[in-house]
Amino acid sequence: MTNRTIQMNDTLYQYLLNTSSRESPLLAQLRDETAKDPMARMQIGHEQGQFMGLLSKLMGARNIIEVGTFTGYSSICMAQNIIRPGSVICCDVSKEWTDIAQKYWREAGVADVCELHLAPALDTLREKPAVLIWRLSMPIKKIMMVIMKPVCACCAPAVCCS
Ligand SMILES: C[S@@+](CC[C@H](N)C(=O)[O-])C[C@H]1O[C@@H](n2cnc3c(N)ncnc32)[C@H](O)[C@@H]1O
Numbered sequence: 001m002t003n004r005t006i007q008m009n010d011t012l013y014q015y016l017l018n019t020s021s022r023e024s025p026l027l028a029q030l031r032d033e034t035a036k037d038p039m040a041r042m043q044i045g046h047e048q049g050q051f052m053g054l055l056s057k058l059m060g061a062r063n064i065i066e067v068g069t070f071t072g073y074s075s076i077c078m079a080q081n082i083i084r085p086g087s088v089i090c091c092d093v094s095k096e097w098t099d100i101a102q103k104y105w106r107e108a109g110v111a112d113v114c115e116l117h118l119a120p121a122l123d124t125l126r127e128k129p130a131v132l133i134w135r136l137s138m139p140i141k142k143i144m145m146v147i148m149k150p151v152c153a154c155c156a157p158a159v160c161c162s
Contacts (some may be wrong), residue, residue, distance in 0.1 A: 013124055021046060027073065030104050034071045037097075049077035064088040065137040067121040070094075072101025072114075079110035087135065088114045091121035 006012070023031075023046045028050040028122055034040050044052075052074055057066065069075050069090040080087045090111075092098050106132045119126040125132065 002104055013101060020050075022050065025075065026104065026108055030071060030076070030100075033100065034073070037071070038044065042076050046073075049073055053077040053081040054128060056081040063089070065089045065125070065132060067091050069101050069116070070097050072098070072104045074103060075109055075114050076108045079105070080108065080115065084113070085106045086113060089117060089124070089132065089135075090114050091117050091119070093118070093120055151162040 027046065027049065031043065031046065034043050054081075055061075056078045060083055061078070061081075062079050063086055065080060066075050066078070067086055069092040073089050075088050082088065090101070091100070092101075095118060096107045097119060101114070102111070102116065
């Protein structure tokens, strides 16, 4: 939080890009290809993609659900930064746009991680709640296993004095 509002004007935005952006040539190519589409403005900015990748890494994310994949920019940013084995479940309704995403997943080496569900996201989330909940709870299970592992003979499995 700051005690004043900073306007993101063109000069400041350009400064941010110049000093912190590390867009790969492949993501730049995807941006160029997407730019030809009349709906290109739906694509996230590369500073946002970079931030999503950073968040995925900091969280130690293993499984992510993306609602709205478009041509794949954000899914690649996240997939390149999750713990493997892991998955990015990609929900979208457009075959045309996700065909582009799939092409770039292959080129980015994340085709084994990104799992396309070509259907309204609500349907996917409704159809597969058990799988999704199980996958998303993986890190919690891992933490619980680590906590519960060093159990000495005198302690109940869930509570340990060591
Ligand atoms: C703003 S774009 C997503 C941008 C994308 N995350 C990126 O990095 O470029 C929104 C996407 O949501 C998809 N979409 C719209 N309604 C949907 C729905 N009900 N279920 C799944 N996807 C939907 C559209 O086809 C479109 O590709």
